[in-house]
Amino acid sequence: MNYSVDSVDSTESPGFKVDPVKFTLWVFLVSVAMLFAAFTSGYIVRKAKGDWVDFDLPPVFLYSCLAAVMASIAMYMAQRGQKTVKKRLTQIGLGFSLAFGLLFMYLQWEGWRQLTEQGIYLVGNASGSFLYVISGVHAVHFIVGLLIIVIALIRSFILDNKGLAQQRLSSVATYWHFVGVLWIYLYLFFNLA
Amino acid sequence: MSAHGHTESFISKYIFSQDHKTIAKQYLITGIFMGFVGGLLSVIFRLQLGWDGMDMSFLKGTFGNYLADNGEAFVLAPDKYLALVTMHGTILVFFVLTAGLSGTFSNLLIPLQIGARDMASPFLNMLSYWIFFLSTVIMLASLFIESGPASAGWTIYPPLSALPKALPGSGLGMTLWLVSMALFIASSLMGSLNYISTVLNLRTKGMSFNKLPLTIWGFFLTAIVGVLSFPVLLSAALLLIFDRSFGTSFYLSDIFLQGEALTAQTGGSPILFQHLFWFLGHPEVYIIIMPAFGITSEVISTMARKPIFGYHAMVISLVGISGLSFLVWGHHMFVTGMNPFLGSVFMIVTLIIAIPSAVKTFNYLATLWRGNIQFSNGMLFAIGLVSLFISGGLTGLFVGNAAIDIPLHNTYFVVAHFHIVMGASAIFGMFSGVYHWFPKMFGRLMDRRLGMWHFWLTFITVYCVFFPQHFIGLAGVPRRYYAFTEFDFAAGFVDLNKFITVAAIIGFTAQFIFLYNFVKSIFWGEKAGRNPWKANSLEWTVAEPGHGNWTGPIPTVYRGPHEYSKPGVALDYLPQHVSDEDLAKGVDYDNEQYVQAKA
Numbered sequence: 185m186n187y188s189v190d191s192v193d194s195t196e197s198p199g200f201k202v203d204p205v206k207f208t209l210w211v212f213l214v215s216v217a218m219l220f221a222a223f224t225s226g227y228i229v230r231k232a233k234g235d236w237v238d239f240d241l242p243p244v245f246l247y248s249c250l251a252a253v254m255a256s257i258a259m260y261m262a263q264r265g266q267k268t269v270k271k272r273l274t275q276i277g278l279g280f281s282l283a284f285g286l287l288f289m290y291l292q293w294e295g296w297r298q299l300t301e302q303g304i305y306l307v308g309n310a311s312g313s314f315l316y317v318i319s320g321v322h323a324v325h326f327i328v329g330l331l332i333i334v335i336a337l338i339r340s341f342i343l344d345n346k347g348l349a350q351q352r353l354s355s356v357a358t359y360w361h362f363v364g365v366l367w368i369y370l371y372l373f374f375n376l377a
Numbered sequence: 378m379s380a381h382g383h384t385e386s387f388i389s390k391y392i393f394s395q396d397h398k399t400i401a402k403q404y405l406i407t408g409i410f411m412g413f414v415g416g417l418l419s420v421i422f423r424l425q426l427g428w429d430g431m432d433m434s435f436l437k438g439t440f441g442n443y444l445a446d447n448g449e450a451f452v453l454a455p456d457k458y459l460a461l462v463t464m465h466g467t468i469l470v471f472f473v474l475t476a477g478l479s480g481t482f483s484n485l486l487i488p489l490q491i492g493a494r495d496m497a498s499p500f501l502n503m504l505s506y507w508i509f510f511l512s513t514v515i516m517l518a519s520l521f522i523e524s525g526p527a528s529a530g531w532t533i534y535p536p537l538s539a540l541p542k543a544l545p546g547s548g549l550g551m552t553l554w555l556v557s558m559a560l561f562i563a564s565s566l567m568g569s570l571n572y573i574s575t576v577l578n579l580r581t582k583g584m585s586f587n588k589l590p591l592t593i594w595g596f597f598l599t600a601i602v603g604v605l606s607f608p609v610l611l612s613a614a615l616l617l618i619f620d621r622s623f624g625t626s627f628y629l630s631d632i633f634l635q636g637e638a639l640t641a642q643t644g645g646s647p648i649l650f651q652h653l654f655w656f657l658g659h660p661e662v663y664i665i666i667m668p669a670f671g672i673t674s675e676v677i678s679t680m681a682r683k684p685i686f687g688y689h690a691m692v693i694s695l696v697g698i699s700g701l702s703f704l705v706w707g708h709h710m711f712v713t714g715m716n717p718f719l720g721s722v723f724m725i726v727t728l729i730i731a732i733p734s735a736v737k738t739f740n741y742l743a744t745l746w747r748g749n750i751q752f753s754n755g756m757l758f759a760i761g762l763v764s765l766f767i768s769g770g771l772t773g774l775f776v777g778n779a780a781i782d783i784p785l786h787n788t789y790f791v792v793a794h795f796h797i798v799m800g801a802s803a804i805f806g807m808f809s810g811v812y813h814w815f816p817k818m819f820g821r822l823m824d825r826r827l828g829m830w831h832f833w834l835t836f837i838t839v840y841c842v843f844f845p846q847h848f849i850g851l852a853g854v855p856r857r858y859y860a861f862t863e864f865d866f867a868a869g870f871v872d873l874n875k876f877i878t879v880a881a882i883i884g885f886t887a888q889f890i891f892l893y894n895f896v897k898s899i900f901w902g903e904k905a906g907r908n909p910w911k912a913n914s915l916e917w918t919v920a921e922p923g924h925g926n927w928t929g930p931i932p933t934v935y936r937g938p939h940e941y942s943k944p945g946v947a948l949d950y951l952p953q954h955v956s957d958e959d960l961a962k963g964v965d966y967d968n969e970q971y972v973q974a975k976a
Contacts, residue, residue, distance in 0.1 A: 204497035208574045215566055215604045222612035222656065226649055230627065235644035306623060310644055313625040317616065 206355050213362050216325065220318070220366060224373050227314045231377070237309040241374055242298035248291035249371050252364035255284035259357045262336075266353050269345050274353070278337040281360065285330045288367075292323055315374060322370060326363045332356050385924075393507070395499035396924040400506050401485035402818060405811070407513060408477020409892070412804075414517065415468035416885045422461040425453045427878030429860040429871075442523055455859045459528040460546045462857060464520060466531030467554070469800060471561055472516065474665040476509050478807045479603075482668055483572050483596040485814060489916035490590050492581025492932060494925045497574035505567035512560035519553035527554035530857065532654060535628035535647045539620045540639060551621070555614055562607045562614075569600035569607075576600075581915070583934035587692075588953065590914045590938040591678075591685060594692050595671020598699045599664050605703070606660040613653035620645065648713050655706035662799050663702045666766075667695060669806020670737060673759040675938070676813050677741055679912045680756035681748030682949045684939040686740040694733035694740075701730050711779045712786045720779045727777035734770055738763065749942065749949070753910070754828030755813030761836050762805040768840075769798025772847065790850025793843045801839045808835075808891070815895075816909050817916050821902030827894040831887055838884030842877050849873065907972060911950045914938045918954055918976040927976045 230236070262277025264270075296316065299305075304312040336356050340348060394400060421440075424431055432450035436443060443457035453461075484502065488495055496502045519526040528546030529537035533554065541548045576589075576597045589597075616627040620642065628650045629642035678685040685691060707715060707723035715723075741763045750756065772794040776782045785791060808831075815823050850856075854867045861867040861874060908917040918932050932954035940951040946960070948967055954975050955966045964971055 202578060204574050204578045207578060208497060208501070208570045211570045211573050211604055212566070215570075215608045218605050219608035219612050222609040222653055226612065226616065226627070226653055229649050229652055230646055233644075233646050233649075306619075307625055310626055313619065313627060317619055317625075321615065 203352075203355075205352060206358065209355050209358055213359070216362075217366075219321070220370070223314070223318045223321070224370075224377070227318070227373075228377060230310050230314070235309070237304075237311045239302060239304055239311065241315075241371075242295050242302075244291050244295045244298060245371055245374075248288050248295065249368050251284050251288040251291055252367050255281050255288060256361050256364045258284055259360045263353055263357050266348060266351070269349065271340065271345055271348060274348060275337065275340045278333055278340055282330065282333050282337060285326070285333065285360075289323065289326065289330070292319060292326075295319075318370060322363070322367055325366070329360050329363050332359065393503055395495070395503045397484045397488050397496050397499065397502060398818070398922060400502055401481050403506050404476060404480030404484060404509070405818075407510060408473050408481060408807075409895070411468050411472040411477060411513060413888065413892070415465050415473060416888060418461045418465040418468070420882055420885050421453065422458055422465070423878040423881045425458055425859070426861065427875040429862045440520075442525065456528055456544050456546065457525055458859045459530075459544070459857065460525045460550070463528050463530050463533075463546070464516075464526050467516065467527070470531055470661065470665070471558070472513060474800070474803045474807070475565065475661070476561070478665065478803060478810075479596065479599055479668045480506070480509065480568060481807075482592065482672060482810050482814070483568065483600070485818065486590075486592050486916060487572055487575050487596055488579070489817070489919065489922070489926060490593055490914050490938075491576060491579060491584055492915050492934065493575060493579035494927070494931070496571045497578060498571055501567050502571050505564045505571065508560050508567070509564040512557045512564060515553055515557040515560065519550050519557070522549055522553070524548050524550055526550040532658065533617070534654075535617065535620065535645075535650050536632055539617055539629050540632065541621060542639070555618055555621075558614060559611065562611050565603055565607050569603040572596055572600035573604065581931045581934060587689070588934055588937050590671075591674035591688070591691055591695075592668075592671035592914075594695050595667045595669075595674075598695050599667045602660045602667075602699050602702060603664050606657040606664070609653055610657035613650055613657070616653075617650065648710070651710050651713060652706070655709045656703070658709065659706045660702040662795075663698055665799055665803045666806070667698070669762060669803045669809075670695065672806045672810040672813070673741065673762050675912075675914070676755045676759040676809050677744050677763075678939045678941060679813075679910050680751045680753055680759070681745050682751070682941045683744055683748040684937075684941055686743035687736070688937065688939060690736050691740055694736045697733040698730060701726060701733070705730065708777055708779075708782070711782050717779075724777060724779045728774065731770070731774060731777075734766075738767055738770070753812065754823060754825060754832060755809045755811075757829070757832040757836075758805045758809035758812065761832065762802050762809065764836075765797050765802040765805060765839065768844075769794055769796075769802060773798055784853070785850060787855050788850035789846040789854050789856055792856045793846035793850060796843045796846075797839070801843065805835075808832075811895070813910070814916075815898065815902075816905030817919075817922075819899045819902070820905055820921060821898050822905045822909060823898040823902060824894050827890055831890045831894065834887035834890070835884055838880045838887065841880035842884060845873050845877055907969070911948075911967075913940060913950055913952045915953055918952070918972055920973075929973075929976055932976045 258277050258280035260277070262274045262281060265273030265277055299312070299315070304315070306313055306316040333356065336351065336353065339351060343351070391399065421436070424433070430447070430450065430452050433444055433453050434451045437451065443454060443460070444451040445454040524545040526546055527533065527538070527550045528544045529551065533551070537543045537547055538551055541551070576593060619625040620628050624642060626642040626645040628645045628647050629640055630645040631643055632639040674685055674691060705723060705727045707719060708727045711720050745760070772790070776785055776791055776794055812823055812828055815821070849870050852866070852870070854861070854870060858867065861871050907920045915932060915934070919926055934953045935956045936951065936953055938953055942949045943951050951960070952966060959966065966972070
């Protein structure tokens with residue numbers, strides 16, 4: 185047998201219990217969680233200092249929570265399609281994930297617009313600044329998820345069933361669920377903290 | 378074609394290589410280069426401290442904008458003194474002791490010691506290095522801009538870092554610092570993700586956690602600490618960027634100069650930045666020292682020809698240090714008006730870190746005790762680390778105690794403490810690793826006599842530079858002062874400063890011995906052979922590793938990495954890949970054919 189770097193497999197590494205790509209993704213998500221933990225901790229510390237303007241979040245941010253949930257459910261459909269080798273179901277699931285994801289971004293945009301109508305801007309009291317920065321950084325992560333879904337959707341039309349079965353859709357789903365849950369956490373945090 | 382069947386061009390083999398060993402060398406060479414740059418900057422500002430007002434016309438060609446004409450001479454400008462201090466700290470902490478140390482040895486040793494053909498994601502590994510390289514270029518470029526580089530200290534506290542007009546270096550220099558560090562953090566996270574995933578998933582057969590070399594434990598826990606703490610620094614930097622560039626008020630509040638408001642930003646809290654910064658900043662100390670601990674453990678055990686004393690205690694200590702590192706950041710902030718009760722909590726947790734640290738130190742000494750010590754260059758630097766860690770660790774008990782830290786805060790005592798316990802110790806760990814694993818990187822040995830000169834000159838001058846600084850600090854002299862001659866209470870230390878500066882110059886010059894030895898040995902060093910130190914871990918089963926490391930199957934592991942001088946065994950080492958059956962049969966595992974058959 186010709187041994188090389190390409191011959192890494194589970195027989196050589198019994199510790200190989202989790203797909204390393206998926207495992208790396210999980211560790212990455214931990215680091216993203218730490219980023220937002222730092223932001224929300226900073227929010228609490230800054231709020232405790234005083235000079236803090238309280239305001240109500242526009243209800244549209246609640247609707248974006250619902251959009252995130254629907255986007256996750258659609259992604260679950262796509263995964264079911266991959267597992268049951270139903271290409272059409274995968275494509276529909278990914279399509280709806282993308283659609284609900286775009287709806288989510290629209291709702292976030294609408295939420296920011298309504299905030300400005302309330303006189304809450306990025307520059308001003310730190311309460312508003314934190315909201316824009318945290319939700320903005322979340323939006324960047326969400327957009328990355330959208331781009332990944334676009335790629336997965338395009339591939340679902342190019343690849344045959346066998347090729348589609350080899351796609352790392354579960355990693356895409358993990359990331360997608362994570363950014364959705366992250367927004368729900370942030371929404372609850374902004375309302376309760 | 379490589380020995381392992383890959384078709385490789387010069388670019389794919391040496392530049393954009395995905396081989397972990399080549400990436401390790403790239404990190405090492407970049408780290409050494411940055412080490413010399415950081416060291417040179419310190420020599421320049423030490424000259425100013427030793428001889429205030431010294432004519433530095435010799436800098437005109439390179440750093441002309443760092444000089445001020447006082448009518449008699451071209452002296453180092455005070456704001457550029459701060460810039461040099463800032464860049465020295467930044468380069469040494471992040472680019473040498475984080476990326477240079479961890480990047481080099483995690484890359485080199487993780488796959489080789491756990492028995493893997495490469496990292497979990499070789500591509501991500503390559504990307505990690507090149508993003509680090511880009512951050513290096515940006516940080517170095519900031520040295521040469523007209524207004525000078527960042528000058529707010531390596532901790533970049535606001536308002537100096539948040540107000541672009543606070544200092545010349547607070548403008549473009551600070552922006553470049555932030556861009557560079559954002560890239561650095563991204564690179565560090567990519568590296569850490571790979572290290573964690575590789576250690577957990579790609580260990581060879583038999584390589585259970587209690588058979589992992591302590592180097593791997595050090596790198597693994599360092600990566601976990603990095604993944605958890607660097608994102609917090611990123612959050613601090615992002616908020617700082619918003620304050621600097623978009624006018625938010627996270628950190629800035631009511632800054633007035635001579636009755637005039639410097640900024641319209643109000644209500645911000647600079648203390649918030651300190652909390653976020655030190656949540657990374659303190660774990661960063663362990664990100665720097667834990668790989669050095671791992672290296673030292675391996676080198677001391679191998680070269681004392683003894684099992685490491687208390688393997689499990691060493692592992693538990695590393696885990697304990699990693700966990701506690703997240704709970705002690707407040708000890709950097711005792712003077713920020715912190716609630717005394719909270720200060721007491723941070724103080725107690727800080728002092729508890731002394732326990733695992735002491736366990737490690739005593740175990741090093743117990744491993745050395747009555748060992749058959751072979752004073753290789755790597756061993757000398759490993760013992761040097763133990764010495765420095767004890768010296769610096771003891772003063773940690775002082776500055777970890779709020780009652781003592783408050784008068785000592787921001788004095789030269791703190792400078793002496795962290796340079797010895799973290800800076801010099803980790804550098805010694807890095808040198809130990811370079812000398813010890815040079816044969817595995819380049820197939821040759823470094824010159825022992827030159828290494829001896831390098832060690833003794835460095836060891837002596839490190840103590841000469843930093844030990845006297847304790848006394849300067851105890852006298853209350855603050856750090857970052859441009860000139861001691863300006864203040865009566867500090868003027869008495871001018872002569873001592875001259876002594877320190879001379880020692881620093883000698884110490885810096887001694888590093889050229891290392892550089893010469895390093896370059897010379899790559900081409901003309903004595904051929905090392907497969908296992909020159911008669912060591913146990915798996916990397917020594919590889920002769921001339923190509924991409925994929927082992928030309929045959931990866932060896933199976935049967936025992937721990939520190940079985941030296943085992944009773945009943947003829948040789949004084951027993952490699953991890955030798956099974957009990959082979960041992961019972963009396964096979965000659967020192968024999969090249971045996972190793973080749975196994976790997």
